[in-house]
Amino acid sequence: SSELTQDPAVSVALGQTVRITCQGDSLRSYYASWYQQKPGQAPVLVIYGKNNRPSGIPDRFSGSSSGNTASLTITGAQAEDEADYYCNSRDSSGNHEGVFGGGTKLTVL
């Protein structure tokens, strides 16, 4: 199965813009989905497909993709955005296994 690579940690000043990236071969042909996870809670979907937000997710969250890299951008980061973020895709094998990135811990300063 393919791998997805994320930076372990990223920080952003309150109100500034931050981009969290996810790299992997499967992303050349399959859009990533992104999940926010706060301590002790289940993950929450924040972005899926080309750039879709589920109901209730603020519009400061957006997604993009280029080549083998998917990105989650938070424009005007808020204190409540401090969390772990995971990307997900499917691998390119015939089994269509799900695969997650290792996660990025976002700190809002």
Add this chain to the structure above:
Amino acid sequence: QVQLVQSGAEVKKPGSSVKVSCKASGGTFSSYTISWVRQAPGQGLEWMGRIIPILGIANYAQKFQGRVTITADKSTSTAYMELSSLRSEDTAVYYCAREEVFGVVYSYFDPWGQGTLVTVSS
């Protein structure tokens, strides 16, 4: 609005098995795909496998082949994940999630169950 409610925490001995349930409400259960994802303490998310209840077909991550069995009971809208030959490294929170699939373009997991802590200890 689909909701997934999982069974409670479990403590198991090494070598034994555990079966976690995931009961769905809202929507049409048979038309879902349900995936299972686990998270070891302080670690990331790991996809284990999925089932399509309407077809009764499951597929599993290579890592768990032969050790995990995912089933679904359409009459009770409940999916199950059974993991056998437990070892300490299987200590984790196990989540179920509905997986929406859009061809070979994208998929996503939403919503998620609340998670079930499985502790493997002698």
